[in-house]
Amino acid sequence: MRPFEYLAPKDLDEACSLLSKHRDEAKILSGGQSLVALLRQRLVSPAYVIDIRRVPGLDYIREDKDGLSIGALTTHRTVEISPAVAKRFPMLAEAEHRLAHRQVRNWGTIGGNLSHADPGGDLAPSLMALGAEVKVVSAKGKRTIPVVEFFTDYMVTVIEPDEIMVEVSIPYLKAGSGGAYHKESIRAGDRPIASVAAVVSLDGKAGIIRSARIALGGVGLTPILAKEAGKSLAGKKATAAVVLEAGAIAAREAQPTADVEGSVEYKRHIVGLLTRDMLNLAMARAQSK
Amino acid sequence: MKMPLQFRVNGEDYEVYVEPWKTLLEVLRDELELTGTKAGCLAGECGTCTVIVDGKAVKSCLMLAPQAAGREIMTVEGLAQGGKLHPLQQAFIDHFAFQCGFCTPGMLMSSKALLDENPHPTADDVKEGLYGNFCRCTGYVKILEAVLAAGAKPRG
Amino acid sequence: MDELSTVGKSVPRVDGTEKVTGTAKFTNDFALPRMLYGKVLRSPYPHARIGRIDVSQASKLPGVKAVLTGKDNPEGRMGVVLDRPIVAEDEVRFVGEAVALVAAESLEVAEEALDLIDVEYEELPAIFDAEEAMKPHSEVVVQPGHHLLPSIPAYAGHNISFATAEETPNVYRAFHIEEGDIEQGFRESDVVLENRFVFTRTQHCAMEPHCAMARPEPDGGFTVWASEQHPSEAQLFLSRIFKLPVPKVRVIAPYIGGAFGGKLFVMGMPWAMMLARRTGRPVKVVYSREEVFVDGYSDVPVVIYIKDGVKKDGRLWARSVKAVINCGAYSGRVLLLTGSMVMGATVNYRIPHFWWDSYCVATNEPVSGSFRGFGGVQLIHAVESQMDMLARAIGMDAYKFRRMNLYKEGEINLLGQPTHAVEAEECLDKVAEWIGWGKKPEKREEGPWRIGRGISAQGKGGLVSPYSLADVKVHFDGTIEIRHGATEVGQGCNTILSQIAAEEFQIPVGKVRQISGDTAVTPYDITSTANLTTFNTGNTVRRACQDAKRQIFEIAAERLKVKAEDLELKDGLIYTRGKTEAALKLGDIFVPGGGGTAKRGEIIGHGVYMGRDLSKEERERILKKFGVDYMFCHGACALEVAVNTETGEVKVLRIAQCHDMGTPINPQACEAQIDSGNGFGVGRALYEEIVIENGVTVNPNFVDYKIPSMLEVPLGAEVSSMLPAGVPHEDGPYGGKGFGESTNCGISPAIAGALYDAVGIRMLDLPITRERVLGALKARAR
Ligand SMILES: Cc1cc2nc3c(=O)[nH]c(=O)nc-3n(C[C@H](O)[C@@H](O)[C@@H](O)COP(=O)(O)OP(=O)(O)OC[C@H]3O[C@@H](n4cnc5c(N)ncnc54)[C@H](O)[C@@H]3O)c2cc1C
Ligand code: FES
Numbered sequence A: 001m002r003p004f005e006y007l008a009p010k011d012l013d014e015a016c017s018l019l020s021k022h023r024d025e026a027k028i029l030s031g032g033q034s035l036v037a038l039l040r041q042r043l044v045s046p047a048y049v050i051d052i053r054r055v056p057g058l059d060y061i062r063e064d065k066d067g068l069s070i071g072a073l074t075t076h077r078t079v080e081i082s083p084a085v086a087k088r089f090p091m092l093a094e095a096e097h098r099l100a101h102r103q104v105r106n107w108g109t110i111g112g113n114l115s116h117a118d119p120g121g122d123l124a125p126s127l128m129a130l131g132a133e134v135k136v137v138s139a140k141g142k143r144t145i146p147v148v149e150f151f152t153d154y155m156v157t158v159i160e161p162d163e164i165m166v167e168v169s170i171p172y173l174k175a176g177s178g179g180a181y182h183k184e185s186i187r188a189g190d191r192p193i194a195s196v197a198a199v200v201s202l203d204g205k206a207g208i209i210r211s212a213r214i215a216l217g218g219v220g221l222t223p224i225l226a227k228e229a230g231k232s233l234a235g236k237k238a239t240a241a242v243v244l245e246a247g248a249i250a251a252r253e254a255q256p257t258a259d260v261e262g263s264v265e266y267k268r269h270i271v272g273l274l275t276r277d278m279l280n281l282a283m284a285r286a287q288s289k
Numbered sequence B: 001m002k003m004p005l006q007f008r009v010n011g012e013d014y015e016v017y018v019e020p021w022k023t024l025l026e027v028l029r030d031e032l033e034l035t036g037t038k039a040g041c042l043a044g045e046c047g048t049c050t051v052i053v054d055g056k057a058v059k060s061c062l063m064l065a066p067q068a069a070g071r072e073i074m075t076v077e078g079l080a081q082g083g084k085l086h087p088l089q090q091a092f093i094d095h096f097a098f099q100c101g102f103c104t105p106g107m108l109m110s111s112k113a114l115l116d117e118n119p120h121p122t123a124d125d126v127k128e129g130l131y132g133n134f135c136r137c138t139g140y141v142k143i144l145e146a147v148l149a150a151g152a153k154p155r156g
Numbered sequence C: 001m002d003e004l005s006t007v008g009k010s011v012p013r014v015d016g017t018e019k020v021t022g023t024a025k026f027t028n029d030f031a032l033p034r035m036l037y038g039k040v041l042r043s044p045y046p047h048a049r050i051g052r053i054d055v056s057q058a059s060k061l062p063g064v065k066a067v068l069t070g071k072d073n074p075e076g077r078m079g080v081v082l083d084r085p086i087v088a089e090d091e092v093r094f095v096g097e098a099v100a101l102v103a104a105e106s107l108e109v110a111e112e113a114l115d116l117i118d119v120e121y122e123e124l125p126a127i128f129d130a131e132e133a134m135k136p137h138s139e140v141v142v143q144p145g146h147h148l149l150p151s152i153p154a155y156a157g158h159n160i161s162f163a164t165a166e167e168t169p170n171v172y173r174a175f176h177i178e179e180g181d182i183e184q185g186f187r188e189s190d191v192v193l194e195n196r197f198v199f200t201r202t203q204h205c206a207m208e209p210h211c212a213m214a215r216p217e218p219d220g221g222f223t224v225w226a227s228e229q230h231p232s233e234a235q236l237f238l239s240r241i242f243k244l245p246v247p248k249v250r251v252i253a254p255y256i257g258g259a260f261g262g263k264l265f266v267m268g269m270p271w272a273m274m275l276a277r278r279t280g281r282p283v284k285v286v287y288s289r290e291e292v293f294v295d296g297y298s299d300v301p302v303v304i305y306i307k308d309g310v311k312k313d314g315r316l317w318a319r320s321v322k323a324v325i326n327c328g329a330y331s332g333r334v335l336l337l338t339g340s341m342v343m344g345a346t347v348n349y350r351i352p353h354f355w356w357d358s359y360c361v362a363t364n365e366p367v368s369g370s371f372r373g374f375g376g377v378q379l380i381h382a383v384e385s386q387m388d389m390l391a392r393a394i395g396m397d398a399y400k401f402r403r404m405n406l407y408k409e410g411e412i413n414l415l416g417q418p419t420h421a422v423e424a425e426e427c428l429d430k431v432a433e434w435i436g437w438g439k440k441p442e443k444r445e446e447g448p449w450r451i452g453r454g455i456s457a458q459g460k461g462g463l464v465s466p467y468s469l470a471d472v473k474v475h476f477d478g479t480i481e482i483r484h485g486a487t488e489v490g491q492g493c494n495t496i497l498s499q500i501a502a503e504e505f506q507i508p509v510g511k512v513r514q515i516s517g518d519t520a521v522t523p524y525d526i527t528s529t530a531n532l533t534t535f536n537t538g539n540t541v542r543r544a545c546q547d548a549k550r551q552i553f554e555i556a557a558e559r560l561k562v563k564a565e566d567l568e569l570k571d572g573l574i575y576t577r578g579k580t581e582a583a584l585k586l587g588d589i590f591v592p593g594g595g596g597t598a599k600r601g602e603i604i605g606h607g608v609y610m611g612r613d614l615s616k617e618e619r620e621r622i623l624k625k626f627g628v629d630y631m632f633c634h635g636a637c638a639l640e641v642a643v644n645t646e647t648g649e650v651k652v653l654r655i656a657q658c659h660d661m662g663t664p665i666n667p668q669a670c671e672a673q674i675d676s677g678n679g680f681g682v683g684r685a686l687y688e689e690i691v692i693e694n695g696v697t698v699n700p701n702f703v704d705y706k707i708p709s710m711l712e713v714p715l716g717a718e719v720s721s722m723l724p725a726g727v728p729h730e731d732g733p734y735g736g737k738g739f740g741e742s743t744n745c746g747i748s749p750a751i752a753g754a755l756y757d758a759v760g761i762r763m764l765d766l767p768i769t770r771e772r773v774l775g776a777l778k779a780r781a782r
């Protein structure tokens, strides 16, 4: 690691003013589960590390009127075992369950995970499919960004150097909707070969798919919203063929590169399978609601 | 560049001066000379550096030392009390749950955190709690046995 | 001594308390006052000429105490053939080769300094494929003149020639062995089957990364602490290259955090010593995990061609094998492996006609080394996969086919050595019964999953030591102190050796103390490798105990006016045979308050083991073919897998292994060794592979190189690690022999067999990744 100055703001205002002062020269530290490894390999060498871990008021899971709000400093483990998450968004608990392993989940935060913007991250696909938003603040003010617009390039987000992510908010699913997420990986907790989140809304009586949103992880420079696959389902009767077709479309929308997790072809294959399975599971959940 | 760091380790208060870019692992091993905690990869991948921070198992190679300020840390050196081995330690011996012993400190700390949360875990619970700790020697068979045995004992 | 009191019992490991309390010290747990941190600059090119090296910027960095290059090398090179410079001199030959060394006040400064060293390289053509490199007149020659280099003295006497013909300059060794008439064998066979098996590179992944710390001593010598499996050999090597009298280099191997063959290459030690010599301060060099992957002497990539002939009635009739072994840029121990690998094909099954050729070939890949099994993983995978296919071809059950071809007690194997203490049949029977061989599994499928079973048998040799020493010191309070040069790498040698000493002195294991792996006090021992510690060091320690007892009895006999032969020792008391009351306390023969006896001083028993007691003719006969004396261990594995027909994922559901080991000295420790093989074997079979592209290691970390976690291996009731009845080995200590190395060799072929059983595909190469499985399934469907 290269030497840096360590700053520990006591509240959000101080954190914002430190960031607006140091901007590009600073890095925010939350749980360090990604940042410390980067520092160690000297892939990043900030002059200042601004540790927001002790900034009060950013560690919560709140059931609001329209949706669930999760503070950026909430750890993965808290989300994984939260009864509110289990009740409202089981797919999110599922995503957390195979995110790395217990120790990383105990200390890593969801804010850090999203800001780190690893295309294989486990949270982004579900949050995209669910239509979640993130709130960021800076000395200049606040803004809200839909997660689908959050990631712009490989490990790059729309967050400005002086901004801090403070919250993720997820709108509740309407009646007749359900979601599911799965990561296919070589070992438990590995980076994905591919991961797929699906959220489906059904027209109760007719067995018609009102709408579907499908998001993919680990198969592109960013997490990907598979728009065409989602669209292909809207208004259709939920047959096996329709679901398979959506999988095939999602596989085409994926833009994987080959690595130790698998070849391009294999990753696409897995996207197809997972899309099918997650759609089926999401629909089953939608019906049971 | 050094900054003061106060924390509790294994029930004792410490104040040390450290460079902020040191990890908790480095401070434990180099400053406190508690070398029981091991450094197998320095990248959060192997689990040999696992310690318990405020009741939770974490990888000390990925925690910057200043983040430990004011917290309660437990390392493998703090497991035995008053010269008596912790039931997990005894179980590891009784069940031959180690060979080279390099993964053992981390394995014990993950197991301790697990049992503190869930005193009578099932085999699946143990696997969930320990899959972030690699062991290259044992094939894990006897580690699972040992943790289950320690968890089967009445506690109180 | 009728009933053994300690040997044969599962006494707890003697290193237990230390290891569970965090007090067990590994090399990196030591630090010294004024210690510097050493770091290594490594080559980014697979083959290049080194031009100017500018270290001025690096040297100027505050905190940097030394920057060294190949110019500062001591005289002498590393390897069995001395071919690897300590630091590269005019050329680099693989990505990761050491080019410069830095010592600095902190790790951060040392790393920063590496960035400031400016090296000019002129790239040279490189070669990576061993089959390419071994072709005559290869354009790329990894190290011209290799065949003229000397080998280290310990191996100079071996009857193995290290150099081959001028026209194949990259072939560093060719090894041949044969029996019968191979062509006739194939002609007489009813079915002949030929296949090619490809094995990629894998890493030991001992949890402890390599580490060495050197302290300059006032007398001009050095003390070196290192994670080194072979301190005795390291001492000889280091004193030779640094031109120091042997005792001036003291090598200490503390506890070693796993080795598996990966820690016997004096790794890091010469670097730490060079830097310590230059700075006059202690220097510690710790490998990063990435360095372990890149320069940790990983297991060899091999291509195996195997052709088998079999009779319709099930008799194996002919086998020919050609193995092309990629040793990387330097020869390391792969030269030895090129010969030893043959064991996987020669010690288990009776075959009248046999032909073997193996080649050790240099390339510009990282240096390969020895690995648990020493070529056995690859060869046994190939052989056992063939056994399955042969059985099928003649319509015989795979288990019965193996069983009928296994060697029996006393049969002379293809190495010309007798099969002894063999329980191969029993092992095979036990695993077959456990898995329910021949019966249908409860379930054959579930959703996309299909279930299948596989079985394998395996044989492996353990070197019978040419030379092993141990001392045993008797203290007046009855403590027995063993001094041995074997190293505790996790295999439990300290426990086994304590049991042997405790048995000899009839005392509890707790009264035995170990001093091991410190060349200042412990005598020479050949490495803690190749299955041999129990057998060789065990024999040696036993002899040292007997020597100490003889001394005690002689003193006591004089005092008691009885014959020494009539005395016995138990619990620190000396008895005249037949009497129930002790005649003397052990302490009584010592000078009161002193550490020794009056006439003879300290009681120190010496043990020497120079191999088995064989007549000259016997020895000549045994060594004629293979040159080295071996003991053999045998085992079997049966398992059940599930394969997902949509994704290709394979899971091992249940696994049983059984291995013969003579008399098990500590049955639970033996079981633990078998368990250990499961984890290794499953990893190797399904996940592990170092990916190298143009010489660059692509996945040098635990995220991208996938060793199994607790969730990837069967555990609990799904695992059975069994011991057979235990036929004592006549030359082993209390009948024991070593076996730990073969427990990871039989798993991959059993998995391959189970896959065939489940879905009808035959995977020849390792690892059997899900993607390869899916590919094979698709190909089959076509
Ligand atoms: C061995 C291992 C395995 C892993 N496996 C997985 C996996 O399977 N799936 C997965 O999704 N992740 C995985 N991760 C990554 C892990 O989830 C981290 O991405 C996550 O925990 C980061 O959170 P953190 O709080 O530790 O962030 P930090 O490491 O502190 O920060 C990460 C980045 O985000 C920035 N940042 C942090 N907080 C904020 C904020 N509030 N606002 C703006 N920017 C911020 C930092 O500046 C930094 O650039 C793994 C990590 C490890 C070490
Ligand atoms: S050293 Fe921390 S996880 Fe490996």
Ligand code: FES
Pocket: B097, B098, B099, B100, B101, B102, B103, B104, B134, B135, B136, B137, B138, C207, C257, C258, C490
């Ligand atoms: S006991 Fe050696 S790594 Fe676990």
